[in-house]
Amino acid sequence: MTEPRQQLDGMQAYRRLLTYVVPHWKMFLLAIIGMVGFSITEVGFPALMKPLVDDSLIAQDPEAIALIPILLISLFAIRIVVNFVATYCMSYVGRAVIKQLRKEMFDHLLSLPTAVYDKTSSGSMLSRMSYDAEQVGRASTNAITVVIQEGLTAIGLIALMLYYSWELTLIFIVIGPFVAWVISFVSKKFRKVSKRIQNSMGGITHVTEEVIEGHRVVKTFGGQEVEAINFEKENDYNRKQKIKMDVLRVLSMGVVQLLVASGTALVIYYATSESMRDIVTPGVFVSILTTLIVLQRPIKRLTSVNEYLQTGIAAAQSIFTFLDLKKESDTGSTKLSEIKGNVTFSHVDFSYDADTGKVLEDISFTAEAGKTIAFVGRSGSGKTTLVNLLPRFYDSNSGVVSIDGHDIKDIELNNLRQHISLVSQHVTLFNDTIANNIAYGGLNNASRDEIEHAAKMAHVSEFVEKLPEGYDTMVGENGVLLSGGQRQRLAIARALLKNAPILILDEATSALDTESERHIQAALETLMKNRTTLVIAHRLSTIENADTIMVMHEGKIIEQGTHDELLRLDGRYALLHRMQFSDRED
Template sequence: MKALAYLNKFLWKYRGRLFLGFLFILASNIIQAIMPSIVQDAVDQFKTFIEQYAAVESKEIFYQEKVLPFAGYIVALYIGLALLRAVFVFMMRQTIIIVSRLIEYDLKNEIYDQYQRLSLSFYKRNNTGDLMNRISEDVSKVRTYLGPGLMYPINLICLFTVTLIFMIDKSVELTLWTLVPLPIMSVLIYLVSSTMNKRSERVQHQQSRLTTFVQETFSGIRVIKAYNRQSESLNSFTEESNEYKKRSLRLVLINAFFAPIIMLLIGLSTIITIYVGGIKTIGNEISYGDIVQFVIYVNMLTWPFASIGWVTSIVQRAAASQQRINEFMNEQPEIVSGEKSIEQMNGKLEFRNVTFEYPNTKIEALNNINFCIEPGKTLAVIGKTGSGKSTIADLAARLYDPTEGKVLIDGVPLQKFELNSFRSHIGYVPQEVFLFSDTIANNISFGLENEHSLDTIRQAAINAHIDHNVMEFKDGYETIMGERGITLSGGQKQRISIARALIRQPELLILDDCLSAVDTETEEVILNRLKKLEKPTTTIISSHRISSIQHADEIIFLDSGKISERGTHEDLLKLKGAYYKLYLKQLAES
């Protein structure tokens, strides 16, 4: 329950509306409690009319002058009150349920904002399904608590207090008898609804397994078809969806208990009321009308009492959900922004005794790396797969902080810089291309904050040697790319990703194996373009291919996270070490 305290700040924010909502609840319940006493009045009055009817002489006049006006008055009063109550109920939902939606909105935004603040390693630790659930499923459970979960209990307290005053005024003993079954009902409903919740959670869990499964099938459809796994895939799906069906049926079973329990207990209360009330009427303690009034009260109180059980389980679920949300909200980003903002970056990048260990796996990806790139120069990183090339790129972009040692720009450790300011000076092309399902133009201009023209976009595309391809498309730069740019070839995607980095005219350009899918000719064009950028750009480029990096000012050869050889292309060839062997091999291949 403590977890829900997190929401208090939102409740406080909307306190005005909530207070109004409370007033509406109170008003609607007072009216609701008055209405049965009108029925009571009517019943007793008509009983008197019936008794008088036999004795009066002019029956027509009696009917016209006494009965009809009274009936008219009662009907008008009852309908009038019912309408007034309807207005209050409407207003009550318009205030309280709306507050719950507003808080849902705030909470979602807050979670999304927190997601964006958290560091890369957080995303490596948690899977996408979890992240999605927090912001959709869990928030919606919390919302149920804020809406119905607040409204019904307040409603019950109001209604119960008001009706109790009316009932006790009539007969204390009858009131006690009438109320006996209601708490029993609350407990039973609680038991049923908590079982129901457990089962519906299991249904939901299976539902998300199904979704994940189907989603994976769609993304992996090429592999599935190529390996002829359609029927196996269908079998697994049938299995999963069979499980879903079983769980749903179990939920339906427990659901079916809900209504009968309520009806049974209303029936019980009604019978007790009529029996005890009947005895009291015979003893002339109360009137016929009073019994009717009590029966209506019993029916009126049923749903609110049933809702206690229901609300209890809603609150429990909301608390569990909020607990999960809080876990993420309390998480601190590991990459903490510094204070210093950068107006002018020269672009001298230095790794000083850098060692890096991945926090979750304890794999030491880099061991005592030292290098320094002067402004405008190019450093190349080459090495086998898994040797740590991408890790160097990630550290240079400050997606991670080194475990030991320092990464410095212009002699200042990256931690000292204001994060946004630092990142606005770099262009980073990750090894795995990611494109948004948007137009090509928007994908390229993604990192630009201010207004930009098509020419700017085209210039970047020309530098990435993709402009001529784009111009061949029917819609040119307005071509919408499918999910993750599925309509483009691997090499085209890589070049768009490069254009996205170049358009920012960064002082530091980080290219992580981003030419792997282009042919050597295209590669050469791009590398030549990079040399002729308007602004001197410090470049760090990693690759498997010697052709991509041979012109770099310095090349480091990585082996299991350590620098084993370093120098220019010529130096390394002379050394006749691992680099030289790789060179001969690639030469033979080409």
């Protein structure tokens, strides 16, 4: 994927992520209130231990004996409520953030230039949509919950200890910095490893996807072994990284807990020493001991918060990198309600990458409204690339492509594409019914009659009528349930229904047998009559009647003229023609 600019650093990514929380600040605030409430109840329990022991049990104070059990019950009842508020509100915010991110990613996906699709594997895109978005959700909820709720609890508990006996608490303040050091060390490691794990997850899905999509090729070319080796590599890499992460987590937690336990031992030792007996009442001792036990969980969770936070940040970086990819440039403002269909290319150069050579060089021609221009030439000579410039799937490096005298870069992108129908080499069908595939997208308000008329013209009705559910038959994922020729006929029907003044046929009938092609040829010819057509043909016989035939070679137009003119010229076209003619004789 083309990286648009420098990747955001962790802090930038986090700050940007927070902007997604801002619209939900009320819920967020409520969540924080719930968390604060929860922290208070957490501190309340050990705080009650001192009066429970000193006043109720030892001094037998009747007031305390009555009050403390009631306080204890209320404490836990309140705890349920505040915990619910905190969890519900946080989940609400987190899910809203995930949904928004996914929406923005999907919208962005719809507006990317073709070049990005060329370079992005769908596996890595899918993993961004599902895995990364989920991770980010965790970072923005779990991490915040832990930091605020457990952080406050820890602070409250430490304050309580200080209040009951600052002497004992000091010991903990001494080991504090050690813990902090371990946490910061581990956090750095985590960030690195979790980024690598995310990449290796993409590797696994990528290899799997390729095998699923290309299973026929894998089978016929005996690619199983290579694919298995590739997969093993990715799979094993992922395993190693995951283990590394688990080990790191366990070690970091263990070290931190050991430090905490040592502190606890010190406290117990110190509290029971001779000199302390007067200051530390049994109630204070029990309270502090309880505090230490309660303190374990917040500390444990605070040390593991890094894991969430770091994976979340790595995921956010990956998402924002994607969202920062430049959209298709759509700066034109001209909207043409109707066009005649005069298409002109003048001195157009194009290359896919700046560092590879020109794919199109100095292309100039005019297709007058209603005329048919055919492009012939060897595969790889740039025919598809040339016609792809017209709907601006790619933009020319220099030169001008214009429609009715308007530079297509000045025309609003959607408006431009409205006027163009395209049937390409690769037919795309959606997992829907045949009718909905013909009336796809902007055509979805076509009537059933119009759909069936288009279907009839494209000879789709021939096979649809034999299907039990007719036009309501589902075609399967990308139309796998149809043959290549049937798929192409559907694509032609779709173009017929669109009825746009400019028509691009890029080897539109290549998957048809000669018989069917001849049938459709008639339909195509009617279709081509009233509109400007750029047709790329693999069988020369289908374009003999074209108004002009352009012969392409290595990105240049080397001959142009009518069929007869080109035959008389006795150049490359005549050569191609002779070769195909002798093929047919065979």
